[in-house]
Every structure is written in structure tokens, then in C-alpha cells.
Amino acid sequence: MFKIGILKSLVIHLRTSIRLIFIILISLLIIGFLIFIVYKPMYKVSFQGSEIGYTEDKRELQNKINNYIEKGDSKTVAFVDVEDKPEYTMCLIKKGLVANDNEIFNIIISSGTPYYKYYAIMEKGEEKYYVSSYAECEEVIAELKNKDSKNQDDVTYSLKYEPELKDFTDTATIVSALYVKKPVVKKSSKISTSTTINYSKVSLGISLIRPVNGSITSRFGASSYRRSSRHTGLDIANSKGTPIKAAAGGTVSYASWKGSYGNLIVIDHGGGIQTYYGHLSSIGVSVGQSVGQGQVIGAMGSTGNSTGPHLHFEIRSGGVALNPQNYLY
Numbered sequence: 001m002f003k004i005g006i007l008k009s010l011v012i013h014l015r016t017s018i019r020l021i022f023i024i025l026i027s028l029l030i031i032g033f034l035i036f037i038v039y040k041p042m043y044k045v046s047f048q049g050s051e052i053g054y055t056e057d058k059r060e061l062q063n064k065i066n067n068y069i070e071k072g073d074s075k076t077v078a079f080v081d082v083e084d085k086p087e088y089t090m091c092l093i094k095k096g097l098v099a100n101d102n103e104i105f106n107i108i109i110s111s112g113t114p115y116y117k118y119y120a121i122m123e124k125g126e127e128k129y130y131v132s133s134y135a136e137c138e139e140v141i142a143e144l145k146n147k148d149s150k151n152q153d154d155v156t157y158s159l160k161y162e163p164e165l166k167d168f169t170d171t172a173t174i175v176s177a178l179y180v181k182k183p184v185v186k187k188s189s190k191i192s193t194s195t196t197i198n199y200s201k202v203s204l205g206i207s208l209i210r211p212v213n214g215s216i217t218s219r220f221g222a223s224s225y226r227r228s229s230r231h232t233g234l235d236i237a238n239s240k241g242t243p244i245k246a247a248a249g250g251t252v253s254y255a256s257w258k259g260s261y262g263n264l265i266v267i268d269h270g271g272g273i274q275t276y277y278g279h280l281s282s283i284g285v286s287v288g289q290s291v292g293q294g295q296v297i298g299a300m301g302s303t304g305n306s307t308g309p310h311l312h313f314e315i316r317s318g319g320v321a322l323n324p325q326n327y328l329y
């Protein structure tokens with residue numbers, strides 16, 4: 001009897017305990033459920049000592065920030081120099097509160113220094129204009145080359161990473177601002193270097209004076225081992241530097257180096273008549289210049305196919321060489 005009594009009280013006791021545990025479990029479940037309805041886990045974000053908001057996905061947010069810091073916006077911002085890092089703290093937040101990832105992103109990014117990527121267009125190394133792309137630089141260079149701008153070789157560009165953004169200029173404006181017209185070089189008119197000669201005296205319609213005094217060292221029509229053809233002029237020797245005068249007034253049609261002539265001046269006297277002054281040591285006139293009879297145009301020399309200082313003097317009519325001694329000397 002006694003044993004049964006103990007067993008009975010034990011069973012009653014156990015039932016009470018189980019009921020109690022059950023009640024506790026149910027209560028916990030209800031509390032947990034209530035918490036689940038009202039709260040949710042989130043990350044509190046702190047930056048530079050102050051709370052700046054909440055995010056549900058700290059990894060995604062931090063990736064977005066890191067990406068912008070390293071690579072910018074793939075347009076003008078190349079990268080951002082941000083010194084501080086945000087801190088994330090896990091906590092339970094009332095459900096009404098919304099994550100503000102974008103705001104957090106902007107606060108962190110704008111705390112840094114953005115470095116802009118752009119190109120400087122330079123003339124002789126000096127920054128003149130700014131553009132945003134490599135293609136625009138190439139366009140400016142190509143267009144200046146295409147227009148044969150005088151400064152085309154002085155214009156270059158360089159990639160810049162700077163914390164300040166410059167004003168960009170469109171390529172058409174840059175090209176028209178940089179374009180420099182090449183000076184028109186007056187080309188020497190065509191001169192005859194043919195060996196056609198005429199021994200007879202033809203009327204020139206003008207009177208000539210001696211371009212220089214000296215001794216005649218080779219006459220018109222002479223043949224020489226130094227030449228493949230007959231001599232188209234008259235050689236008058238004197239000392240190097242002796243002034244050479246224009247035999248008649250006219251316009252300079254050639255004033256430059258010309259093969260075996262060395263430094264050559266040709267003066268047009270009109271009516272197809274020209275005088276040639278070869279082997280000069282220096283040229284004192286330029287193409288297109290008007291010269292008067294007797295005006296000093298250069299100095300005697302030995303340039304070109306020459307063995308000593310002398311003037312090679314020619315008179316030509318319609319390109320045909322005439323004998324200077326029919327008129328002078």
C-alpha cells in the first residue's frame with residue numbers, strides 16, 4: 001500500500017512538472033513570435049564616430065562602396081580617396097525602420113576626394129584645353145594634321161588624374177582655336193636649266209650693265225671636261241665676296257641653291273628675258289622682290305660645280321641661253 005502511495009504522488013508530481021515545462025515553452029514561443037513580428041536583425045552603420053543609418057546587407061553595401069572607391073563611376077570620376085572605414089554592428093531593429101543604403105553610400109563617398117580622369121590637350125607642353133576621352137584627343141590631332149596646321153607637331157595630349165574637374169571644350173572649338181595657317185611660301189618660278197644655246201645676237205629690248213668686274217675664265221659655248229655640254233654662260237672671276245649687281249631692273253624669280261649652279265639668283269626682266277647669277281657665296285634678295293639695275297643682289301663665291309670664286313653669268317631669252325659677250329664685256 002505504502003509503495004503504491006509513493007508511486008501515485010510521484011506520478012502527480014511529474015505531471016505537474018511536465019505541464020509547467022510545457023507552459024514555459026509555449027510562452028517562449030509566443031514571445032519569440034512577437035519579437036519576430038515586431039523586430040528584425042539589421043546592421044547599424046557608424047562612420048567617423050556617428051551613426052549614419054542601417055543596412056540589411058552589409059556585404060553588398062560595402063562592395064558597392066569599395067567598387068566606387070577603386071573604379072569611380074566609369075565616366076569622369078576615376079577613383080575616390082576615402083580615409084575612414086564604416087563600422088557595422090548587428091542589432092534587432094523595429095520593423096518600421098527602413099534601410100538607407102543609398103544615403104550611407106553617399107555620405108561615405110562624399111567624405112573622400114574624387115579624382116577625375118580627363119585629357120589635357122597641350123601646345124608646346126602647355127595645357128590649353130580639356131576633353132573627357134582619348135577619342136576626342138585623337139580627333140583634334142587628326143583634324144589639325146588634315147588641315148595641315150603649322151603647329152601640328154607641337155600639339156600633344158596627356159591623361160590626367162586630378163581632384164578638380166576642368167571645363168571641357170568640344171573638339172571643333174579646340175581645332176579652330178589651335179589651327180595656325182602655314183605661311184604661303186612663294187615658290188621659285190620655274191627656271192630654265194636647259195643647255196639650248198644661241199650664238200647670234202638677238203635684241204633684248206633692255207640695256208644691261210656688268211654685274212661684276214673681273215677676268216673672264218670661261219667663255220660662252222666653251223666645252224670642258226667639267227661639263228657634259230657647252231657652256232651656257234660667261235665666267236667672271238674675282239675674289240670671294242665681291243658684290244654682284246643686277247644687270248638690269250626686274251623681279252627676282254629664283255633665289256636658292258640649284259644643283260651645279262650652287263647658290264643661284266635669276267632675275268626676270270620681262271619679255272621672256274632673264275639673267276642668271278651662279279656660284280654665289282651669299283644671296284641678298286628673295287623671290288618676288290623687285291630689284292633695280294646696279295643693285296647689289298649677292299656676293300661672289302664658289303658654290304656648286306666650281307673650282308674657285310667666280311660669277312657664272314647667263315642671259316636667257318625664252319629659256320635659250322645667249323652669249324653675254326654679245327652685250328657686255
Ligand SMILES: [Zn+2]
Pocket residue numbers: 218231233234235311312313
Ligand atoms: Zn660658268
